[in-house]
Amino acid sequence: MSTYAAVLRTPHAASTFGAALLGRLSYGTLSLSLLLAVKDASGSFAVAGTVLALFGATGVVLSPVRAAMIDRYGPRRALVPMAVVYAVLLAALAVVTREEHAAPGTAGTSAVLMGALAALAGAFAPPLGPTMRTLWSQLLPDRRMLQRAYSLDGVAEELILVVGPLLVGVLVTYAQPAAAVAVSAVLVLVGTVALALSPVPFPVRATGEGRRKGRGARTPGTGPRGLGQPVLAAAGIGLCLGGLDLLVVAFTEDRHQPGAVAWVLAVLSAGSAVGGLAYGALSWRSAARPRLAVICAALGVALAAAGLAPNVYALGAAAAMAGLFVAPALTTAYLIADESAAPGARTRAGAWVNTALNAGISGGTASAGLLVGAVPLPLCFALMAVPALLCATATPRGTGRLDLKSG
Incomplete structure (x- = not known):
């Protein structure tokens, strides 16, 4: 601390x-x-x-x-x-x-x-x-x-x-x-x-002539391609989280324990808080972009495993495990966006990540609503984990490398 x-x-x-x-x-x-x-x-x-x-x-x-x-x-x-x-x-x-x-x-x-x-x-x-x-x-x-x-x-x-x-x-x-x-x-x-x-x-951000000069001074990592990975990752995380909320409701109702929804979602948030605090306290030797891919993969695996839970207590444990990767993934996405943006465009870069997350949550809820009842619940969890797993494969090479160890 x-x-x-x-x-x-x-x-x-x-x-x-x-x-x-x-x-x-x-x-x-x-x-x-x-x-x-x-x-x-x-x-x-x-x-x-x-x-x-x-x-x-x-x-x-x-x-x-x-x-x-x-x-x-x-x-x-x-x-x-x-x-x-x-x-x-x-x-x-x-x-x-x-x-x-x-x-x-x-x-x-x-x-x-x-x-x-x-x-x-x-x-x-x-x-x-x-x-x-x-x-x-x-x-x-x-x-x-x-x-x-x-x-x-x-x-x-x-x-x-x-x-x-x-x-x-x-x-x-x-x-x-x-x-x-x-x-x-x-x-x-x-x-x-x-x-x-x-x-x-x-x-x-500079205007007029200064703004035109600022454009010419931008590095390769400051363009749309530099923002692609964190924005896609935020959208994928949002899709997973939006779908998970509804799937937890369906899971608890299927077990005739609807009152368990509140504490399952609470442990998800608690896991995210613990993961975020631990992640921020560590110094990482790896670059941020491949690290984001690994965290997204871990989140996807944890979400898919949640569908195999035999009861609400196991689901709560799986939700807590998945939560451990939520805050670290979003923290890393915001760090990459900040590094990718020109000095006068940092707020907009962060807003794109935030917008992707919120849009993903809405889309995830809608997608889960279509899946529940149409396919078995464990398969619903597995399908809602796919966006995070896909984000793990979308790691640009050689752009916006960030080594926190070097300061």
């Missing part, structure tokens, strides 16, 4: 990271709070699911565009306006969803309004994760320290996904779900403004 303490002792690291986590906690609270608020306002789970899907779709599709704006103009000129508009739209959603009993004949109009507000909010969602990873690369030029920072960042993100819904649970005990949506708006606004005010210099 002393290695992580050294990361946080870096000047401005703890305050900058704390601001980013405060803003990112909003994403941990919003999904559940928005789902509950829209369901209460519309009386329909279908409407709630559609509104949440619209929010997620615009957020994922436009993530690289928002990241490019930050690379070009910096956090203060781009990130803060995004956060202000985003928070205002969330506040509007909180106001709209406070109406628990719509007037006769207005249900359809309310659903359209909530969907439009959610879609617009997703379009302006500030990319705090990619921005923070860019700032990490500025704070810690040493690659070994950067690996530890990325591992710490990934573990914190896992914890946010656990703490966020718990916080919503507390809030809705004493207030309407719409109040939790409003709290999400406050969290993201305060955290984003604090992050943008960080004294850490941000590598803004």
Whole structure:
């Protein structure tokens, strides 16, 4: 743990990271709070699911565009306006969803309004994760320290996904779900403004003549081919994780133990946190690209083996084993993306990895839904492990080599 303490002792690291986590906690609270608020306002789970899907779709599709704006103009000129508009739209959603009993004949109009507000909010969602990873690369030029920072960042993100819904649970005990949506708006606004005010210099992309010169100075690893492996790996990991969530539900229901879903998924997250902390604390002699391939292969094997579990306890053990490779794989993907990008395009490179992960999760859930019931459950697990195994074979040779041991 002393290695992580050294990361946080870096000047401005703890305050900058704390601001980013405060803003990112909003994403941990919003999904559940928005789902509950829209369901209460519309009386329909279908409407709630559609509104949440619209929010997620615009957020994922436009993530690289928002990241490019930050690379070009910096956090203060781009990130803060995004956060202000985003928070205002969330506040509007909180106001709209406070109406628990719509007037006769207005249900359809309310659903359209909530969907439009959610879609617009997703379009302006500030990319705090990619921005923070860019700032990490500025704070810690040493690659070994950067690996530890990325591992710490990934573990914190896992914890946010656990703490966020718990916080919503507390809030809705004493207030309407719409109040939790409003709290999400406050969290993201305060955290984003604090992050943008960080004294850490941000590598803004050059414009005009300077930008043309910057293009000519790029190394072979900074182009799309350099980003191909980490983006594909993130998409593959997302496909596996999205499918695994649904397969765990199917497995536990098949054993007549639906209540076991929560703790099986919890041990998956716990395994990811443990794996991420251990991975970041080690110094690796191997290059990052072949290492990413090995980690993806291990993840695929663990997921395939989970389908052979005879009971939910064995499934939990297999999920914990698979989790050990999730955070290390994503950490390595972000490291490669950071190294592959030009200094003024790091946020966009990280956003592509993040977008691929989120898109993969959505696709994995949909794919698993088609497989369950059509083929035996063990085969479903094996098929959902294929993306990770394929990523293990897609290792570019001679590009973007990273040796953390050499610093």
